[in-house]
Amino acid sequence: MEKNVASLPSTSSSNLLKFLIPSLFGLFLFIIPLPYGEIFPLEGLSPINIGIGFLAELIKIVAADYLLNIALVVIVTSAVLSVASKFVNIKNEFLKGLLNVSPFWLVCRILGAVFICMVVFGFGPEVIQSELTGQVVLSLLPSLLAIFLVSGFLLPLVVDFGLMDLFGTLVSKSMYMLFKVPGRSAVDALSSWLGDGTLGIMITNTQYKQGFYTAKEAATISVCFSLVSLPFSTVIADQLGLMPLFVPFYGTVCVASLACALIMPRIYPLAKFKNSTYNNVPHLKEELVPEGESVFNFGLNKALTRASAAPSFKDILINGCKTVVDMYLGLLPLVMAWGTLALIVAEFTPFFNVISLPVVYILEFLKIPDATQAAPAILVGFTDMFLPSIMVSGEGISQLTQFIIGALSITQLIYLTETGAVILKSDIPLNLKDLFIIFLTRTIIALPIITLLAKLIIK
Template identity: 80%
Template sequence: MEKTIISTNENQNKNLFKFLIPSLFGLLLFVIPLPYGSLFKLEGLSPVNIGIGFLAELIKIFLADYLVNIALVVILTSAVLSVISKFINIKNEFIKNLLNVSPLWLSFRLLGALFIFMTVFKVGPEIIHSELTGEVVLGLLPSLLAIFLVSGFLLPLVVDFGLMDLLGTLVSKYMYKLFKVPGRAAVDTISSWLGDGTLGIIITDTQYKQGFYTAKEACIISVCFSLVSLPFSTVIADQLGFMPLFVPFYLTVCVASLACALIMPRIYPLNKVKNTTYNNVKHLKEDLVPEGVNIFKFGFEKAMDRASTAPSFKDIIINGFKTVVDMYLALLPLVMAWGTLSLMVAEFTPFFNIISIPVVFILELLGIPDAAAAAPAVLVGFTDMFLPSIMVSGDGISQITQFIIGALSITQLIYLTETGAVILKSDIPLKLKDLFILFIVRTLIALPIITIISKLIFSI
């Protein structure tokens, strides 16, 4: 009996350390913002960031001269190996699933390879490699390379050792009542808000495939909680000259995003998504806190249970390597292809001017100045987050209109050059048509709210 008690205590102590040490690093890397820009005097560091964002910025700073060439090699390799896979028998299941893709996805990989080659070496039609199209997407790739690398290996610290179970339990009561999602979605939100929107989607996709989220929950989280990061928001504000007004600017974004998160899970199309799990895996549903039980104690016990089944260091490295290779070879070509095509349509065709004609009426109804000039910027955000602010940054556009479009572009959340491409590549069950509908829904909810707040700000 005494031996059994000692053995149990040893296991409890072991699980406690397995929970505490990785979770502490997970908090520092994914949740807690620190003033890294002040601690390390390097140009290019954000003043305040979460650890994973800081590491990604370090990679971008120290490998600045190489990241574009690395992206070129990765995307060309993806295209070449995907073509070769059609002619050979691949026995390894992971490599086979990664390379032997459908004709549609293969065409995008080839297109991505063609576009990045033409953009890097400035060959072919300028419409493809101009500073308004291919160059814009090429500028995004170093950030994606860096964030995918660090998140692929470090993500287990927050999802596999009990941290999400503890934090999720603490906010579960409010998250489900308000937003129809488990409490652990709060970690996705914080990682997106302080780190990168694509990071939140990667976490969501991982949790969905493990059974922690249903299809509906994964869809809600990816389009309502994978928020544009704080550093990216400062770039938009700075571009439009609103850094002196950044606090009210970002609060406007937060209020509008909160309204979207409250409303969208209850209306079409999210309310029609089924509550089934990925490939019918067991649904690891969050337990409700029993009456009279301390919520922290209950969450801590769940965290300890999770830590007891955590993967080994070897498994983390192997799975991390697979995750990074998958994101690099499968996602980067898609971002290059989709992003360049979208920007070509936005910049060199009248498509967005034509489809935005009804938007002019809505903007005029809301009393927004320069409605005709601003209308295309309302819809063009579906292609890229930076395009709307670029389109209204001229001297001829009213300041309040610039404020509204800038805040709206951040709130719209779904961009084909970044988050949209990541969602399409993931196993989250949302198609291109769904993303466009959700983009329109977010816009219709957020636009009136942003307009009202903006008018109050500029009337003070």
């Protein structure tokens, strides 16, 4: 006989409210788009946006005169403290992990600091402070500052109060049949989708080391389910002026990403990995829905259990501060350094134009406008997620092309400044060659799908 919700051990009025109230707020902030631009008629607000997108735009409007200076201070501070950490014994584990980085990442942070100082104060080589390179990357930083701040503190509404547990259980039944991964990987995907791709990879790596995933499953999840988050996607859409089309834009990304997730586990290089566990630890099997209990009731029970153990308001604030500091000091310098270098190569050398010549013919075959300008943007995405949209964001580029490149840049998923770097640092058995092949494979699968949908959306 099927249990009913009232009989579940975790169910109580307090736990139900603790689950429902934050989760509903989370839905409105992270998932459901509303016409904020019409409700609050401020210049600079998108007509329709999700809640965190609206809050980020509001911060950009209110703090417009300060954000570039904040970005300067953050990136320079990151470099100075990272250098200092080599000479000072840091006892705090969080700060030690954040600041005491490898020589490669230290150089990247120093380059980011040098580049932003050159651009802000107007000195140094023209190729760095040019309107086509350093200034373009600098103009992106206010959006990142605002999005990181908002999502860092509000993400617990969907992560820590049971919404992910309920949704993950509801979709888990068909996960292995479709994607060759356990149902619990739905939670990894949601962590990425609602928060940050690196968060999903870190969860995947932890569960791989604990025995929940095999090597093949961990590799598949990290490159198929560590999706670009909604906050990052709003930055791309905003950069290209596509916020009024955000729902179909992100829907296109989801359809293309789904196609990649269906195909890639069945082909090289993911198919080459074995179903062996990390260091031969015992393989922990999938938790099954008990006989006689519905999937919804089981998922709700898990959600209520998560809600009952949710962090306090104080812990949410402390963890939010850590998340924001980590993203500010860890990611912003890389965006400034790698973004500027890649744009220098893209704008002042023929490198991407040369290697993208075959791509021009593919784009012309697909009847995509401005194929010559768009082709380098497709390949430059391997270095950083933001560069493709930056390269096609100028006037004179067709909106259809901007839509396609923006959606493709999100779907490509492997970016050395973020997800790629985290994967290479993890215990997941993927190397640089694997990542590049996966990047190209995702591009080949996604490009025709995105092009078809874009032409249906943009008449």
